[in-house]
Amino acid sequence: MATNSIRKRxxxxxxxxxxLLVVGLVDVAVFVTRTRLRDAFxxxxxxxxxxxxxxxxxxxxxxxxxxFESNLTPRSLGSEAPDIYEVFANGHTLIARSPKWxxxxxxxxxxxxxxxxxxxxxxxxYRALRIENIPVLDAEERTPQRVYxxxxxxxxxxxxxxxxxxxxxxxxxxxxxxxxxxxxxxxxALRRSLxxxxxxxxxxxxxxxxxxxxxxxxxxxxTLELQPLTHAMTSMLAGLRQAFTQQREFLANAAHELKTxxxxxxxxxxxxxxxxxxxxxxREGLDEALEDMARLEKLLHSMLRxxxxxxxxxxxxxxxxxxxxxxxxxxxxxxxxxxxxxxRGVFVDFSAKSTMRMVADPDDLELVWxxxxxxxxxxxxxxxxxxxTMRSDDRRGYVEVADDGPGIPAAELPHIFERFHRGDASxxxxxxxxxxxxxxSKAIVQAYGGTIELHSAPGSGTRMVxxxxxxxxxxxxxxxx
Amino acid sequence: MxxxxxxxxxxxxxxxARSLRESAGYAVDIAFDGEDGLYMAQTNPYDLVLLDxxxxxxxxxxxxxxxxxxxxxxxxxxxxxxxxxxxxxxxLNAGADDYVAKPFDLGELLARAxxxxxxxxxxxxxxxxxxxxxxxxxxxxxxxxxxxxxxxAMEYRVLEYLAHRPGAVVSKTExxxxxxxxxxxxxxxxxxxxxxxxxxxLEDDEEDRLIHTLRGQGxxxxx
Numbered sequence: 001m002a003t004n005s006i007r008k009r010x011x012x013x014x015x016x017x018x019x020l021l022v023v024g025l026v027d028v029a030v031f032v033t034r035t036r037l038r039d040a041f042x043x044x045x046x047x048x049x050x051x052x053x054x055x056x057x058x059x060x061x062x063x064x065x066x067x068f069e070s071n072l073t074p075r076s077l078g079s080e081a082p083d084i085y086e087v088f089a090n091g092h093t094l095i096a097r098s099p100k101w102x103x104x105x106x107x108x109x110x111x112x113x114x115x116x117x118x119x120x121x122x123x124x125x126y127r128a129l130r131i132e133n134i135p136v137l138d139a140e141e142r143t144p145q146r147v148y149x150x151x152x153x154x155x156x157x158x159x160x161x162x163x164x165x166x167x168x169x170x171x172x173x174x175x176x177x178x179x180x181x182x183x184x185x186x187x188x189a190l191r192r193s194l195x196x197x198x199x200x201x202x203x204x205x206x207x208x209x210x211x212x213x214x215x216x217x218x219x220x221x222x223t224l225e226l227q228p229l230t231h232a233m234t235s236m237l238a239g240l241r242q243a244f245t246q247q248r249e250f251l252a253n254a255a256h257e258l259k260t261x262x263x264x265x266x267x268x269x270x271x272x273x274x275x276x277x278x279x280x281x282x283r284e285g286l287d288e289a290l291e292d293m294a295r296l297e298k299l300l301h302s303m304l305r306x307x308x309x310x311x312x313x314x315x316x317x318x319x320x321x322x323x324x325x326x327x328x329x330x331x332x333x334x335x336x337x338x339x340x341x342x343x344r345g346v347f348v349d350f351s352a353k354s355t356m357r358m359v360a361d362p363d364d365l366e367l368v369w370x371x372x373x374x375x376x377x378x379x380x381x382x383x384x385x386x387x388x389t390m391r392s393d394d395r396r397g398y399v400e401v402a403d404d405g406p407g408i409p410a411a412e413l414p415h416i417f418e419r420f421h422r423g424d425a426s427x428x429x430x431x432x433x434x435x436x437x438x439x440x441s442k443a444i445v446q447a448y449g450g451t452i453e454l455h456s457a458p459g460s461g462t463r464m465v466x467x468x469x470x471x472x473x474x475x476x477x478x479x480x481x
Numbered sequence: 482m483x484x485x486x487x488x489x490x491x492x493x494x495x496x497x498a499r500s501l502r503e504s505a506g507y508a509v510d511i512a513f514d515g516e517d518g519l520y521m522a523q524t525n526p527y528d529l530v531l532l533d534x535x536x537x538x539x540x541x542x543x544x545x546x547x548x549x550x551x552x553x554x555x556x557x558x559x560x561x562x563x564x565x566x567x568x569x570x571x572x573l574n575a576g577a578d579d580y581v582a583k584p585f586d587l588g589e590l591l592a593r594a595x596x597x598x599x600x601x602x603x604x605x606x607x608x609x610x611x612x613x614x615x616x617x618x619x620x621x622x623x624x625x626x627x628x629x630x631x632x633x634a635m636e637y638r639v640l641e642y643l644a645h646r647p648g649a650v651v652s653k654t655e656x657x658x659x660x661x662x663x664x665x666x667x668x669x670x671x672x673x674x675x676x677x678x679x680x681x682x683l684e685d686d687e688e689d690r691l692i693h694t695l696r697g698q699g700x701x702x703x704x
Contacts (some may be wrong), residue, residue, distance in 0.1 A: 259562040260490060260535075263584035267496035270587040274500060292492065 007190045012184045022175040026168065033167045037160045042116065044118040045129040046212055048153045053134045056149055066136065066147060068096035076198060081124045087131040089361040090130070095149070118464040125161065127155035132183065150321070180230050196220040201376055206232060212241040237376045246310075247256070254303050259338075261299055295338040309443035323471065324365060326356045326397060330388060333369030340374060348373065352390040356397040356470040364442075371437035372401040372464050379405030397470035402463040410458040416454055417442045482598055482642065483508040483659045485525070486559065487518030488533040497531060505595060506621065506638050508662045515539025522548050522555065526658050528598050530557045531590075532577075542575055549576035556597040566643065570692065586596065595619065599653040602645035609644040612691065612704030614683060616644050623683075630682050635660070639675045640683075652699035661682050676700060 051074050061064040078085040082097040102121045115130040130152040199217040207214055214237055216230045272285035275328055334348055341348055369388070376386040382404045389400040408416060417438050445452045449469050456462040484507045488494040491513065498509040510525065512518035515536040522530055524545075531550075534541035545557060559572050559580040568623050572580055578597055581590050595618055599605060609616040615624045621637060623630045632640065638660050643651055653672050676692060695700045 235636055258564055260493075260585040263560075263562075264493045264496070266584045267493055267500075267587055270501075271496045272499045272502060274587070288492065 007187070007194060010190055011183060011186050015095040015183050018179050018182055019429040021181055022172075023048070026171050029171050030164060030168050034164045035162070037163055041077075041127060041157065041160055042129065043114075045127065045153055045155060048074060048083065048155070049129055049131050049151045051135075052087060052096075052153055053131075053149050053151050054137050056087060056089075056136050057138050058136065065240060066093075066095055066106060068363070070096060074082075081122070081156045083153065083155040084121070085154070086152045089147050091138075091150055093146075097203050106444075108218045121154070127157040127160075128152055175363075182184060194228055198221045200230065200233075207237060209244060212237055242277075248351065250307065257299060257303075258296070261292065261296040268292055276287065285435045290430050302440065306436055306440045306443060309364075309447060311438055312443075312447045321359045321361055323360045324363060325359050326358060326359045326399065326470065327352050327390060329362050329365035330369050330390060330399065332362070332366045333373055334388065336366065336371045339378060341377050344377060344380065344480060346377045346380045347383075347385045348377075348388060350386055354390065354397075356390065356392055357472045358397065358448070358466075358468055358470045360448055364448075366474070368441040368444050368466065369399065369401070369440045372466070375437060376401050376403035376405070376462065376464070379403055381405065383440075388415070394468060395469070397468050399466045399468070402461060404461045406456040407460050408454075408460055409458055413456065417452070420440060425429045482506075482528040482638070483510070483526070483662065484511050484529045484531065484594065485510050485512065485518070485522055485527045487512045487515065487522075487536065487541070488531070489513050489536055495602070495693070496586070497590065500591060501594065504591055506641075508660055510662045519544045519547060521663075522553060523551060525663070526655065527555050528601060528659060530555050530592055531560060531594065532557055533560045534572075535562070536672060545572075545577060556593055556601040556660045558590075558597055560590075583614045590675045592619075595617065599645075604645065609641070611644050611647045611702055614644070614691070616641055625683055633675075633678065635671075636675050636678050636682070639672070640679055640702075643700060647702050650695055650699045651703050657665065 011115065050420075055072055056066055056477060057069060061065050068087060073085075081454045084099070084100050084102070085096070086094070086098070087096040088099055089095050100122075113132050115132075118125060119330045120126065130150065132148070132150040134149040134151060136147050196217060196219040200220040203215050203217060203220075214230075214234055216233075220226045220229055234375075268285065268289045272282065272289070277285070283375055330350060334350060337348070355475045373386060373388065380386055384404050387400070389398075389402070391398050391400070418435075442452050445466055445468070451467045453465045453467070455465065456463070484498055485502055486494050486501075486509060487509060488511070488587070494513070495512045497683065498511055501507045501509050507528075510521060512521050512528075512670055516538040518530075518532070518536065519520070519539055521527075526563075532541050532545060536544065539547070541559065541561075546557070548555075548557070556578045557576065559577045561568065561572070561580055562583045563569075569580060578600075579593055581593060595607065596605075599607065599618065607619045609618065613626045617623075618641060623637065623640065626663055639656060642656060656672055676694070680692055690702065691702065694704060695701060
């Protein structure tokens with residue numbers, strides 16, 4: 001099975017994002033709660049400090065002496081441990097101290113008017129508030145000097161901690177439950193919204209060489225994100241179908257075309273083997289069989305060449321190419337068809353109006369020209385003339401092959417470049433043609449980004465014009481005598 | 482027997498012709514395109530036409546249709562590179578009697594050709610019987626009262642042709658046309674030689690004639 005699931009990854013991302021959110025929320029909630037509770041606690045501490053300070057009175061019996069009404073001390077703020085306090089007058093005279101006060105210097109040294117801190121006494125966390133310079137409340141006019149009190153009051157902070165912890169627990173549990181629910185929902189929603197994708201996959205699986213039509217489900221074609229995929233698949237299928245059909249046709253044509261040369265070879269060998277013959281007859285028969293083989297070989301070679309050129313035209317096979325003088329390839333092609341032309345007494349007239357170069361494989365160009373020339377010679381009247389012309393304009397180079405043959409009937413024109421098409425079977429076959437030459441030429445020319453045009457009408461000869469993107473064009477040098 | 486081959490592949494046509502001549506003793510004419518083929522089939526009395534389909538000028542199927550439309554009843558054996566059902570059906574509907582698919586076996590082609598000729602003459606057995614004479618058209622042998630009679634190739638061809646139509650009068654011209662290819666007129670004086678040869682080998686006495694001569698009309702095989 002697949003190791004990567006979009007659904008799982010999406011759900012994981014959603015989970016992580018929501019988890020971060022939860023952690024943040026809990027953090028903020030805890031912070032806010034703790035701050036608020038501590039502020040309230042501090043306010044309460046402040047109240048207690050003031051209450052304690054209010055318990056310091058001047059003695060009515062001993063003027064100027066301060067005493068502390070310890071029986072009026074307020075209730076502890078919490079219930080776990082008793083609150084503790086300490087009162088000094090003018091910073092050094094101890095006036096009162098709660099019974100549980102931890103040691104002589106249990107509390108941090110007094111500095112500043114107001115001081116607040118948290119510390120641990122007897123294993124219980126306390127929060128202490130110290131306020132200095134509190135005037136004694138019941139000071140009278142007769143009091144000789146003003147006395148200022150320093151009151152420290154501490155209360156266990158446990159209730160605050162407990163409350164904060166509870167808030168933390170409730171929020172965390174609640175958020176995690178919501179998180180689970182949201183993940184389950186995301187899973188369901190994702191599955192639901194990914195359904196068009198699996199439906200599209202099903203319809204794609206139904207495509208086969210027997211059924212090329214992709215029937216995308218309505219939901220898929222209406223889904224914005226799937227439209228590019230559907231379009232891509234449709235156009236890919238169209239391309240594949242065309243290539244497939246082309247290959248199948250080629251194979252069918254090839255198999256059909258191979259039957260005749262195979263039938264000839266077979267009949268030659270069978271009639272030779274039919275009864276005992278003289279060694280002279282055997283030799284003749286073997287020569288004939290070899291000729292038949294050569295024709296078969298030529299056909300196979302042409303078919304392979306065509307298949308390669310077409311593959312190449314489709315962009316599948318690039319070769320290292322070099323700059324080629326087109327005129328040179330024309331001359332090489334003329335040499336190649338020399339024998340055929342001589343046999344028919346046909347004269348090939350070559351005129352170059354300019355020198356052209358292009359990046360190509362010289363063998364390819366030579367093959368194109370010789371195919372066109374062979375064709376023209378084949379259809380030329382005996383002792384006729386075939387004209388091979390090279391010319392160019394600003395951008396393109398043109399190579400033209402023209403003959404004075406009977407021309408091509410209009411009905412046949414669209415089929416001329418089809419594979420295995422033959423004009424007049426008797427004439428082409430006798431020169432060894434299999435109707436592949438023009439198809440090969442067209443495929444090669446197209447592979448080089450060129451075009452091949454046919455101008456012909458019965459009675460006015462045939463003109464084949466190959467147009468190629470040439471790299472350099474020079475006017476021919478004019479010899480000055 | 483005289484056979485016409487219409488086939489534009491010269492080598493193939495010549496190989497088939499050689500086989501027909503060597504192993505069946507048939508006279509064979511060859512046409513290399515549809516136009517010549519149709520003309521020859523319409524003007525000469527062939528016992529069988531071997532017809533290729535891909536032909537220049539007139540293709541095989543059209544040739545066949547025109548031949549049949551013209552009233553030609555000669556058996557036609559088609560040589561085809563296509564073996565799809567539709568083309569076979571349209572071939573048979575157009576009047577073909579049989580077909581062989583390329584690349585074919587020469588032996589099979591010969592057997593089918595002989596069978597078509599026999600059926601064209603109204604026989605389905607490859608052994609023809611007239612009186613006490615048995616002619617085996619597959620091994621080209623003749624037996625009289627069970628005993629092998631040695632004949633020359635031409636004697637055999639005359640006898641086989643006559644035996645296909647026992648009791649009918651066959652003119653000398655017809656014999657010549659069917660036993661020789663288009664050069665038959667050069668051989669016009671040799672039929673008598675073969676007839677007398679056959680009589681010498683197959684008849685015991687003049688009273689018990691097997692091959693009858695009808696002066697001015699031709700020959701007849703009858704017991």
